[in-house]
Amino acid sequence: MGNVALKPFADRSNLFSVVLALADDHLILGHRVSEWCGHAPMLEEDLSMPNMALDLIGQARNLYAYAGALEGAGRDEDALAYLRLDRDYTNLLLVERPNGDFAHTMLRQFYFAAFMEPFWAWMAQNSVDETLKAIAAKAQKEVAYHLRHSSEWVIRLGDGTEESASRMGAAVEALHIYTDEMFAVNADYQACLANGVVPDLETVRATWHASVDRVFGQAFLTAPEVEFPQRGGRDGLHTEDFGHLLAELQYMQRAHPGLQW
Amino acid sequence: MNVVALDENRDMALAHKRAWAAASAVPDPEVPCVTVADLGILRDVSVAQTADGWSATAFVTPTYSGCPAVLAIELAVEAALLRAGFAASVERVMSPAWTTDWITDEGREKLRAYGIAPPVDGSSKLALFADPVVRCPRCTSENTVKLSEFGSTACKAQYQCRACAEPFDYFKCI
Numbered sequence: 073m074g075n076v077a078l079k080p081f082a083d084r085s086n087l088f089s090v091v092l093a094l095a096d097d098h099l100i101l102g103h104r105v106s107e108w109c110g111h112a113p114m115l116e117e118d119l120s121m122p123n124m125a126l127d128l129i130g131q132a133r134n135l136y137a138y139a140g141a142l143e144g145a146g147r148d149e150d151a152l153a154y155l156r157l158d159r160d161y162t163n164l165l166l167v168e169r170p171n172g173d174f175a176h177t178m179l180r181q182f183y184f185a186a187f188m189e190p191f192w193a194w195m196a197q198n199s200v201d202e203t204l205k206a207i208a209a210k211a212q213k214e215v216a217y218h219l220r221h222s223s224e225w226v227i228r229l230g231d232g233t234e235e236s237a238s239r240m241g242a243a244v245e246a247l248h249i250y251t252d253e254m255f256a257v258n259a260d261y262q263a264c265l266a267n268g269v270v271p272d273l274e275t276v277r278a279t280w281h282a283s284v285d286r287v288f289g290q291a292f293l294t295a296p297e298v299e300f301p302q303r304g305g306r307d308g309l310h311t312e313d314f315g316h317l318l319a320e321l322q323y324m325q326r327a328h329p330g331l332q333w
Numbered sequence: 334m335n336v337v338a339l340d341e342n343r344d345m346a347l348a349h350k351r352a353w354a355a356a357s358a359v360p361d362p363e364v365p366c367v368t369v370a371d372l373g374i375l376r377d378v379s380v381a382q383t384a385d386g387w388s389a390t391a392f393v394t395p396t397y398s399g400c401p402a403v404l405a406i407e408l409a410v411e412a413a414l415l416r417a418g419f420a421a422s423v424e425r426v427m428s429p430a431w432t433t434d435w436i437t438d439e440g441r442e443k444l445r446a447y448g449i450a451p452p453v454d455g456s457s458k459l460a461l462f463a464d465p466v467v468r469c470p471r472c473t474s475e476n477t478v479k480l481s482e483f484g485s486t487a488c489k490a491q492y493q494c495r496a497c498a499e500p501f502d503y504f505k506c507i
Contacts, residue, residue, distance in 0.1 A: 116481035116491070123483040130399020134427070196430075206428030210398050213430065213507040221482045317340075 086263040087201070088142040089162070090270060092152065093306060095135035096163035099153055100314075101184060102128030103321050104171055113174055120221060124181070127214040134207045150332075154325035159308040166250035168305065168314045175229050175239040179247055182222035182287065187254045188215045190279035194271035201269045219293055223287045229293025237292070244293055252301035254280070341382075348380040352389040355417035362405045363486050366447035367499025369393070371405060376426055381421070389419035394426045397487040397507075433506050444504060445470045450477075450492065452506040467503050469494035479503075 084220035112118035136149035147155075167184060171177045192215055195208035229236040255273045257265070264270045288295055304310065324331060355379050357370035366417040369375040376392040391410045395403045407423045414421030433452035436444075441451035453465035467477050474496035481491035 116483070119485065119491075120483035123487050126399035126401065126487055127397060128399070130395075130397060134398055202428070206430070207398075209428060209430035210395070213432075214397060214399075217482065217505075217507075224482075235499060 081218065084142045084144070086260040088139055088168070090264045091135055091139040091142060091204070093162040094137055094151065095132050096161045097167050097184075098128045098132035098135065099321075100317065101167035101180075102126075102132055102160070103317060104169075105177070105181070106179065107171055115238040116159045117174075124218050124221070127211075127218070131211045131214070134210075138203050138207070150325065154322050158310055158315055161314070161318075162308055164248065164250070164308050165302055165305040165311060165314065166253065166255050168317060169250065170313050171237055171246060172243065172246070174225075175236070175243040176246065178222050178225040178229070179240065179243040181218060182226050183247065183251050183254075183284075185219035185222055186280050186283035186287075187276065189219050189253075189283075190276045191271055194276070198271070199268065199269050204269065219283070223283075226287050226293070227291045229287070232292045235247060240291065240293060244318060245296065248296050249298050249300070249302045251280075253300060253303040253305060256303060256306055258306060300321050344382070345380065348382075348387045348389075349378065351417055352378045352380050352387075352391075352414060352419055355388075355389045355413045355419075356410050359406070359409045359413050362402045363410065363491055364447070364488075366442070366449075366450065367436075367440045367443050369410065371437050371440030371443060372396070373437065373440070374406065374431060375410065378414075383420060385420070387419050388422070389414045389417075390422045390424055392424050392426045394431045396431050400487055402486075431507075433504065436504075448501055449489070450501055450503040452504045465506060467492055469497060469499060472497040472498045 080235070105121055105128065108117070108121035110118065112121050118266045132153070133149050136152045140147045140149060140152055164184075166180060169180060177184055189212070192208040192212035195204055196212050199205045199208065226240065229240040231237070232240075250315070255277045257273055261270060261273075265272060287293075341486050356375055357368055359369045359375075361367050361369060361372055361374075374394050374396060376394055378389055378391050380387055380389045382388075391414060393403075393407055393410060403425075407425070411421045411423050436451065444451045444459075450467050450470045453467060463480065466475050467479075468475055469477055469492075472494060476495040476496055477492050478495060479490060480493050480500065483489075484491045484502050488505055488507075490502065490505050492503045493500045
């Protein structure tokens with residue numbers, strides 16, 4: 073596994089929890105997207121899905137390696153990615169939602185990329201944490217492609233046939249309730265925010281909204297009013313689908329502990 | 334200036350040259366027409382004298398966070414330094430982030446000759462969101478069309494030339 077140059081920030085426990093949550097978001101979404109490999113509706117998308125999954129899992133690896141170093145308990149990226157129980161994962165509920173149809177998958181990708189793009193952009197420019205700054209500088213360029221690609225699909229399907237528009241509309245109905253959790257701030261995040269490590273999520277929210285408005289406008293979609301936003305992932309409270317995902321994700325390390333290649 | 338110091342400097346410079354020559358000749362495993370130096374992912378090589386001879390450390394930067402070739406590249410660079418007689422190690426450098434601007438002019442020419450359109454200049458975000466004018470590597474026509482945002486590797490997109498009908502890879506600009 074890679075030896076990323078580490079310059080740990082002083083406040084390690086808060087930062088560990090924030091970096092770990094971010095790593096979980098990327099691993100879990102990367103895993104979900106990788107499930108499309110060999111199943112995408114056309115060859116081009118069969119290339120794009122594993123490419124995006126690779127980007128996300130690569131970003132997750134960098135984040136897990138840093139989290140492991142911050143924790144200082146001897147857990148490496150594999151231990152953090154594969155050997156925790158479901159309640160220990162703090163990824164957003166949005167990223168663990170099943171792929172559904174192609175419209176669901178692309179909308180989920182769009183929501184997340186529109187969130188991470190301004191997040192990474194701020195971090196690459198402003199974070200006082202040099203390691204996160206370096207990870208962000210790479211990830212920012214990668215997520216910009218995901219944002220562009222998924223935006224195009226949301227527009228193409230929303231402004232497409234009756235069938236594609238109804239599918240994209242159903243995806244918005246199903247997934248929009250999970251978006252608010254992206255902007256939730258807990259005590260650990262607040263501490264890192266105060267230290268200048270991570271961006272203000274209200275600023276990120278404003279950029280995210282602008283992206284959604286722009287793309288939905290072209291796609292003839294309406295963002296629903298959400299009365300009861302769904303949260304819980306950041307506290308380790310997951311949906312039923314998450315257990316099934318972990319069973320698949322962790323199988324190899326559980327069956328053959330310590331396996332490497 | 335004393336003679337011993339001059340000799341040491343010269344030995345150091347020679348060892349560095351030898352280490353750079355070995356490491357920089359390693360081809361990219363996925364785009365073997367170019368070397369790691371052509372792509373700008375081999376950042377530097379440092380050498381040091383040890384009791385048993387010379388040690389060398391190569392500094393390598395990944396193109397994409399999830400590039401599956403990173404490990405293969407690091408192993409190949411390490412092996413090349415070992416073959417050149419160095420106690421070798423490789424360090425991964427994350428910052429500053431790699432950009433396609435670091436691909437050398439020679440590297441761009443090799444890509445073109447290989448049938449891959451090199452990245453259009455400028456790694457700014459604007460370049461990412463506006464579609465660049467990509468020249469066909471076969472017939473040099475600018476009348477080309479993007480077929481797919483993503484290609485056979487993380488770093489490439491799929492294009493087709495409307496003049497000569499040739500489909501080709503475009504090395505994406507990041």
